[in-house]
Amino acid sequence: xxxxxxxxxxxxxxxxxxxxxxxxxxxxxxxxxxxxxxxxxxxxxxxxxxxxxxxxxxxxxxxxxxxxxxxxxxxxxxxxxxxxxxxxxxxxxxxxxxxxxxxxxxxxxxxxxxxxxxxxxxxxxxxxxxxxxxxxxxxxxxxxxxxxxxxxxxxxxxxxxxxxxxxxxxxxxxxxxxxxxxxxxxxxxxxxxxxxxxxxxxxxxxxxxxxxxxxxxxxxxxxxxxxxxxxxxxxxxxxxxxxxxxxxxxxxxxxxxxxxxxxxxxxxxxxxxxxxxxxxxxxxxxxxxxxxxxxxxxxxxxxxxxxxxxxxxxxxxxxxxxxxxxxxxxxxxxxxxxxxxxxxxxxxxxxxxxxxxxxxxxxxxxxxxxxxxxxxxxxxxxxxxxxxxxxxxxxxxxxxxxxxxxxxxxxxxxxxxxxxxxxxxxxxxxxxxxxxxxxxxxxxxxxxxxxxxxxxxxxxx
Amino acid sequence: xxxxxxxxxxxxxxxxxxxxxxxxxxxxxxxxxxxxxxxxxxxxxxxxxxxxxxxxxxxxxxxxxxxxxxxxxxxxxxxxxxxxxxxxxxxxxxxxxxxxxxxxxxxxxxxxxxxxxxxxxxxxxxxxxxxxxxxxxxxxxxxxxxxxxxxxxxxxxxxxxxxxxxxxxxxxxxxxxxxxxxxxxxxxxxxxxxxxxxxxxxxxxxxxxxxxxxxxxxxxxxxxxxxxxxxxxxxxxxxxxxxxxxxxxxxxxxxxxxxxxxxxxxxxxxxxxxxxxxxxxxxxxxxxxxxxxxxxxxxxxxxxxxxxxxxxxxxxxxxxxxxxxxxxxxxxxxxxxxxxxxxxxxxxxxxxxxxxxxxxxxxxxxxxxxxxxxxxxxxxxxxxxxxxxxxxxxxxxxxxxxxxxxxxxxxxxxxxxxxxxxxxxxxxxxxxxxxxxxxxxxxxxxxxxxxxxx
Numbered sequence: 061x062x063x064x065x066x067x068x069x070x071x072x073x074x075x076x077x078x079x080x081x082x083x084x085x086x087x088x089x090x091x092x093x094x095x096x097x098x099x100x101x102x103x104x105x106x107x108x109x110x111x112x113x114x115x116x117x118x119x120x121x122x123x124x125x126x127x128x129x130x131x132x133x134x135x136x137x138x139x140x141x142x143x144x145x146x147x148x149x150x151x152x153x154x155x156x157x158x159x160x161x162x163x164x165x166x167x168x169x170x171x172x173x174x175x176x177x178x179x180x181x182x183x184x185x186x187x188x189x190x191x192x193x194x195x196x197x198x199x200x201x202x203x204x205x206x207x208x209x210x211x212x213x214x215x216x217x218x219x220x221x222x223x224x225x226x227x228x229x230x231x232x233x234x235x236x237x238x239x240x241x242x243x244x245x246x247x248x249x250x251x252x253x254x255x256x257x258x259x260x261x262x263x264x265x266x267x268x269x270x271x272x273x274x275x276x277x278x279x280x281x282x283x284x285x286x287x288x289x290x291x292x293x294x295x296x297x298x299x300x301x302x303x304x305x306x307x308x309x310x311x312x313x314x315x316x317x318x319x320x321x322x323x324x325x326x327x328x329x330x331x332x333x334x335x336x337x338x339x340x341x342x343x344x345x346x347x348x349x350x351x352x353x354x355x356x357x358x359x360x361x362x363x364x365x366x367x368x369x370x371x372x373x374x375x376x377x378x379x380x381x382x383x384x385x386x387x388x389x390x391x392x393x394x395x396x397x398x399x400x401x402x403x404x405x406x407x408x409x410x411x412x413x414x415x416x417x418x419x420x421x422x423x424x425x426x427x428x429x430x431x432x433x434x435x436x437x438x439x440x441x442x443x444x445x446x447x448x449x450x451x452x453x454x455x456x457x458x459x460x461x462x463x464x465x466x467x468x469x470x471x472x473x474x475x476x477x478x479x480x481x482x483x484x485x486x487x488x489x490x491x492x493x494x495x496x497x498x499x500x501x502x503x504x505x506x507x508x509x510x511x512x513x514x515x516x517x518x519x520x521x
Numbered sequence: 522x523x524x525x526x527x528x529x530x531x532x533x534x535x536x537x538x539x540x541x542x543x544x545x546x547x548x549x550x551x552x553x554x555x556x557x558x559x560x561x562x563x564x565x566x567x568x569x570x571x572x573x574x575x576x577x578x579x580x581x582x583x584x585x586x587x588x589x590x591x592x593x594x595x596x597x598x599x600x601x602x603x604x605x606x607x608x609x610x611x612x613x614x615x616x617x618x619x620x621x622x623x624x625x626x627x628x629x630x631x632x633x634x635x636x637x638x639x640x641x642x643x644x645x646x647x648x649x650x651x652x653x654x655x656x657x658x659x660x661x662x663x664x665x666x667x668x669x670x671x672x673x674x675x676x677x678x679x680x681x682x683x684x685x686x687x688x689x690x691x692x693x694x695x696x697x698x699x700x701x702x703x704x705x706x707x708x709x710x711x712x713x714x715x716x717x718x719x720x721x722x723x724x725x726x727x728x729x730x731x732x733x734x735x736x737x738x739x740x741x742x743x744x745x746x747x748x749x750x751x752x753x754x755x756x757x758x759x760x761x762x763x764x765x766x767x768x769x770x771x772x773x774x775x776x777x778x779x780x781x782x783x784x785x786x787x788x789x790x791x792x793x794x795x796x797x798x799x800x801x802x803x804x805x806x807x808x809x810x811x812x813x814x815x816x817x818x819x820x821x822x823x824x825x826x827x828x829x830x831x832x833x834x835x836x837x838x839x840x841x842x843x844x845x846x847x848x849x850x851x852x853x854x855x856x857x858x859x860x861x862x863x864x865x866x867x868x869x870x871x872x873x874x875x876x877x878x879x880x881x882x883x884x885x886x887x888x889x890x891x892x893x894x895x896x897x898x899x900x901x902x903x904x905x906x907x908x909x910x911x912x913x914x915x916x917x918x919x920x921x922x923x924x925x926x927x928x929x930x931x932x933x934x935x936x937x938x939x940x941x942x943x944x945x946x947x948x949x950x951x952x953x954x955x956x957x958x959x960x961x962x963x964x965x966x967x968x969x970x971x972x973x974x975x
Contacts, residue, residue, distance in 0.1 A: 100613035105708035286973030434901035445913030447901030517932020
């Protein structure tokens with residue numbers, strides 16, 4: 061993407077007045093979005109975004125400057141802007157830039173850029189038609205097909221150089237249904253690191269019908285009861301709970317600042333023997349995967365909780381240096397316009413020994429959470445709240461009525477302790493995680509799980 | 522209202538590339554951004570940049586296409602128009618799609634968008650400011666264990682628009698903001714507090730007050746507990762009232778209603794709220810973050826009464842959603858997230874009109890109530906399509922207007938229309954919150970909500 065001579069000149073310029081390390085991140089990203097709404101293809105957008113960011117480490121301070129002009133003179137200007145305020149001796153740039161080997165590679169079967177947009181249009185129309193054919197209650201369908209190809213290059217004065225080529229495709233269907241003044245929504249949005257073959261695994265028509273089915277079912281929902289209940293998390297989307305309630309608190313930047321409820325608690329038991337949680341940026345083809353992270357560290361699998369015991373954390377270069385551990389490949393940035401920060405990739409609660417059907421049968425009265433709309437957690441306290449977008453009552457071991465307006469409220473460390481059973485099934489859901497104003501594609505996965513007693517918020521006191 | 526870095530000629534050059542029969546809208550931006558973060562008395566990071574880019578919407582035979590680029594060379598701009606032209610061939614013809622009509626006269630300026638003094642503020646002064654913010658937060662109380670984030674940031678942003686309909690315009694605005702996140706600990710209890718400040722320049726920001734308030738928001742809820750489930754009056758403070766406005770904002774556009782994605786659909790000219798409630802949108806409020814002389818399509822901004830004394834009077838429109846209803850005109854509510862996004866309808870500055878009380882009087886009138894200082898999980902527990910609202914809350918119990926027992930880990934819930942119908946008073950303490958839009962939060966009393974606790 062850039063000549064090594066230019067790279068070295070920029071890294072050298074960035075260290076001309078001091079600092080321990082300089083780094084350049086170069087990005088060339090092409091994006092396409094097609095959106096169907098109201099049965100019309102309303103939006104066909106594409107864009108090209110190129111730029112580079114230059115970072116200088118000097119003591120406790122990180123300085124950053126970026127440009128979206130990739131000419132050498134602009135890059136040198138950015139290097140000078142990044143080192144502004146420093147007035148020390150020039151730092152050294154290693155002559156020998158080394159590339160990491162054996163990086164995970166995420167195959168692209170059918171590259172989106174080689175796919176005719178007419179074919180993409182047909183995919184959206186298929187989802188619309190199947191959703192509308194699912195029932196007269198369907199009022200509105202939005203289908204979106206997004207693909208990006210992001211090429212990055214990272215090089216640093218201490219000798220790192222790495223490139224990555226990331227293609228991601230995501231397909232989303234959102235359905236609104238109504239009957240007798242009641243309105244409900246259904247949403248499905250699979251994605252992966254790979255090409256258009258995503259749609260072979262998740263055919264558009266099936267996806268549209270699935271989202272519509274959910275919206276129609278939720279029309280019959282009653283107000284959720286409020287109080288303390290056992291909660292069964294369905295496979296897949298309950299993973300957002302793990303992401304929010306456990307993952308964010310194990311991002312090393314929050315640990316370093318002692319802003320995490322998990323700080324200084326490694327080795328402590330939080331859950332049963334069946335609770336093992338990993339973050340795995342190397343999972344082939346997963347939505348949150350890559351070859352190297354945005355600082356050039358190879359993607360890896362990190363065990364966070366091993367059979368109930370807190371053993372791991374996730375870090376980028378800076379937080380890794382502070383806690384004196386090797387970086388775990390979790391330094392990610394939204395684009396060249398952002399400083400890297402510690403982010404999750406694909407975060408999974410691994411399958412356990414229990415039969416999912418038995419788990420359900422063991423509950424006399426409780427709530428089954430089939431899908432969450434999202435959630436929020438405070439890493440310092442571990443407190444979280446999740447809204448359920450699809451939930452049901454469990455009565456005498458069986459799923460009965462859909463309920464609406466249900467939220468799950470609790471505390472991260474406590475919820476791990478509340479995991480009473482872990483199913484042998486597994487599913488994953490893709491999403492976009494926001495932190496410090498930056499967005500990153502992440503994936504969450506888990507089996508069916510029983511939480512002993514949880515606070516459920518609802519409108520029926 | 523000048524654009525001195527040559528953006529308008531770039532936009533005009535894009536318009537000149539349109540072929541006969543094509544409509545084209547070019548939107549070009551250039552900004553100068555700066556951000557500094559402090560931690561434990563030192564600078565943690567500094568970031569600066571001058572990003573620029575262009576977005577083109579091209580309509581041919583009623584088919585819209587959109588493309589953007591950061592490559593503003595002649596060749597890059599020609600490719601940009603060609604890409605938008607290709608994209609247009611794949612969209613569905615839609616008679617409602619169109620560009621804003623040419624101005625009869627240029628829209629009046631909104632005074633004060635650009636703080637000229639901000640152009641002279643040195644990076645050293647910005648560093649000094651953020652260090653003061655960090656220190657004021659940390660030293661506010663011995664129970665402040667750490668200050669997770671202290672941030673100062675600013676931007677000088679220029680935009681230019683040119684269209685084949687004849688619109689030519691450009692303006693420059695400055696923004697500066699700061700925030701800090703305080704973590705307070707007392708015994709086993711840990712709470713987090715966040716406060717921000719927002720102005721046209723650093724001179725308008727207050728590091729001292731912002732830092733102390735961040736700390737206070739954490740300290741206020743130390744010792745918080747669950748309370749038994751109950752129904753009781755609820756007071757939203759300025760922050761949570763703004764969050765609630767942000768939830769209903771998405772349901773107030775004409776587009777959301779036309780597409781069946783609004784809890785307000787079919788309710789025009791009916792009572793949707795308490796008769797005490799008036800809700801307006803105004804893109805020309807001085808000092809508010811969502812203000813400008815014209816919107817993202819070049820339509821002059823205006824004030825729109827959305828709810829008047831409880832009755833739903835109007836939705837908010839961009840050009841396309843307005844044209845879809847025949848002869849209706851845009852209300853100047855097109856918005857876009859920079860040059861990379863095509864315009865779409867959204868509120869500009871949205872606010873409840875005050876019912877006249879001071880905050881103190883409102884609190885006194887609330888009796889025994891729950892004062893909500895923070896919502897959790899709003900983006901998942903609140904749905905502007907269905908009107909469901911069930912979110913986590915932190916705050917304090919009020920006794921005769923005085924905040925008492927701190928409360929956490931409870932959920933408050935009520936359908937949104939019932940919340941609007943339950944509004945008893947809106948205090949006169951409005952502030953603008955930049956939460957995914959510009960929202961005027963004021964202390965608000967709601968007659969009764971369900972609180973789920975222990």
